[in-house]
Amino acid sequence: MAFSTAESTALFLNQATFGATMDDINALTGTSPSEWILAEFNKAPSLNLPYVLAEISEPGARDMTGQLTFEKRQTPTFSFWINAIDGDDQLRQRMAYALSQILVISHAEGNFLFELPNTVAHYQDILVTNAFGNYRDLLEEVTYSPAMGEYLTYLQNIKGDPASGRMPDENYAREVMQLFSIGLVELEQDGDVVTQNGVPVEIYDNTDVTGLAKVFTGLSLKGGEFWFDFRTLPPDALHSPMEVYPEWHSDLEKSFLGTTIPAGTGPAESIDMALDALVDHPNTAPFLARQLIQRFVTSHPEPDYIQRVAIAFADGQYVLPNGTSVGDGRRGDLSATIAAVLMDPDARDAANRNDDSFGKIREPVLRFIHWARAFDAGTVTPELTFPLWNTSFGGGLAQAPYKSPSVFNFYRPGYVAPGTETGAAGLTMPELQLVNANSVSNYANFMTYFVFAFAANNTGQPEATSFIPNYADELALADDPTALIDHLDLLLAYGRTTTETKATITTFIEDIPLDNPSDPNYNGPFLRVALAVLMVMTSPDYTVQR
């Protein structure tokens, strides 16, 4: 059971937060995980918009043409790192990040959203504030967000024109079904695909898409002008919900998925009815349950596990092990859903570690944040640390928060990796989409830069204080490699590192001299610690969480 031993505490924290710290492991072992979850639900959210608004209002934030500087356009990324590493509301931040991989927007450079950091931060905060709310409410806030309106191109989407054949933009209608609520094929409550004559049953065709597309017409930025002028917008229009403009909304009948919205229904009511139909659809519970389990616990969950989480979503309620019921009983309750994901026997039962298909690859972004948390990485000033501006590029992590190449995220929940053992077994393995000869080497090098505190070597530069690890606990063990590796195994890998991997690392570390009389700058203890951290964090034992 979680929190019964230091190892079980560490595993739980790696599933539920951005990574275990020694302080948390020590403080929580022997306490109640139910109480921990309840406390997390009540923590004040760490937000992004206040930071971003302050940053982009600073003198010098804009160049002579009024354009935000490249650095200031990155501010939503900075606030993400800061909150993920230092935020006290860890479960909320982690849930928001999981949701950001389902309800995807991207401000990768080149997207128009890159120019609008406050719009992106507003969206991040929708996910943060609704992380333990209701999915129906969340989906509504997402639908009205200027970020999603821009990203899936229905901001200023106008009703069709039968005379010219002009149709409403179908982008959001298609993806809100396929990616944000029901998927493509009929599902049992345990996530199994319903088939007919061996063929998966598709739940809609293009007429449903064109029907639903009429719903998402007549939305534009706040301010009263559908065809607004950027120069005369209200100052908060780009980080406020979009408004409805009935004259641009389709007044035709809107039919999709067996729902018919009568002709003449206005935009707000049409959106309400459409989102009700999507969230009430039987698919939505298992569709989201499966993906949330994938984000926190295991990549190919058992049907029973999916069903238990889907029931919590559908009932809006979940009873914690200490008997406390969470959720308000309304379908779509996310506090009940995430509690069901984390407290489920499949997530908690140590025997699952021995199941050959259980577990998940820790995302590269999670691995980096875990390092920063585990070693209390000094001043968290990502604005001074260029490699963190976009970690999906070049020698980075092959992944970056809120910078997906498309609405399909960096990896797909249904990805079955070709040419692999998990693929041959038919296991969905999303994060394996990022693993190849290039990325494993780049990840090792990215971590090397931080683990060895290379930024500190630029003495006198402001970045020399950014992300500098505190290895005090580890340096105290530098003369005892076995104890050092055991400590790192608990802190980073909740005690799952194999005997063989431990032996490899230990015998290597033993060979690193503690001092070198001929070189006064030589720091043997630091070298031992940094190499040990790097080796644990580049081992398959650490990379796969199970």
Next chain:
Amino acid sequence: MKQTRRTFLTGASALSAATLTGLGSSLAAFQASAAETSGYKALVCLFFLGGLDGHDTVLPYDQASYDRYATIRAPLLSLYDNMQGGSTRARDRLLPLNPSNASNFGTRQFALPEELSGIKALFDAGNAAIVGNVGPLIQPLTRTEFLNDSAPQPKRLFSHNDQQSTWMSSQPEGAQFGWGGRFADAALAAGANSNSPDFTTITSLGNELFLTGSQARPYQVGLNGAPEIDALNFFEGNRNTPEGEAIYQKLRDHFETMDFTSTNLIDRDVSNAMRTALTTNETFNQAFESIQPFATAFPSSFLGQQLQAVANTIAIRDALLINRQVFFVAIGGFDTHSNQANDLPSLQTEIDAGVVAFYQAMQEIGLASDVTLFTASDFGRTLAINGDGTDHGWGSHHFVIGDAVQGGQIYGDLPPFDLDHDQDAGSGRLIPTTSVEQFAEPLGRWFGLNDSEIAAALPNLGNFSAGPSFV
């Protein structure tokens, strides 16, 4: 039923391991007729992620067709009119095509936008062809059959990820092998590439389904060779003493996960990836040292850089001991639901500059006849406009480029630039008239595959009559 070679081989996979013991010698007998693997040949797939609008790439040119097109696309064309420098879609600015098979199209004429002037020049010179209305099909499909759902059709039409997957593998998401990987497998089985699958399929992006076969696995290349592991390099300088060498090897063993064992499949996949990364990257970098810079200047665009990485890899083929390769490069941004007049022309400019530079680079090293580039995309788009963009379609028009191509022609069909015709699935989403597998077949034959290998790579091909033979 007559036991053809194909049914024999398909059946073999269902046999027990015991039965298979004698199969090696039987298969050896087939070697004579296996894939042809002499010399060097490479296929390059250039994928337009998001769904390239074929209607806005190969345009109508004869006055009647253009006028009808301009009426349907009036909202979009007026946005083109507002672009700085005026509309590149105005009829008098289009670059009319003069295909050698123009008579196939009667009075209908076609044109490319000026953003594609380089590809137009290749077409005129006979080194590029257009294949019209290509898309996934299971069997030939009429409009009535589509509307009534009365004949088999591809799964999950109009869905990005599923149609990308279907283009690459004939199956929606979850597929395990792409036809590029199958082509490579066939070449490998026939003894290509010194019997090593390494570097047979190459991507400039990620883990591409298209390039994955049962033997072939995509290897990712960048412009400057493969990444090395910095931490290991710290210890490189110590290798001149036995102690230093021992330390280096221990760290190397760690990064190769030499001591790691597990029965967990995820552990095993991760460990396997780490184990092969180091050595394949080193092998690539050793070969990369022999690279001679191209005189051809590649554009600095993302696509230009990817194609330069491909050209570099082709240039070191002898050092890598490779003579059959399949490449995959891709750029995104084609999901033009909005802002098409602003976004698509610059993408087309990027395509044109990249492709022309790549063709010239292949000429420079004398391989223009041995490297064939073709384009692909999730799907085409609606002919109808949604305001300032277009929505997901199906069939689209594609290019094939290289000196082996019988160019200067438009293969297949270009349906009317109109609505409600026989290939209209609704709003000008084209029901394909050439299936992806028909499009792939001549590429596979040129690559060296025989009948049974083609049939294994392209499972639905037998449902179609002979397709276009453009290479």
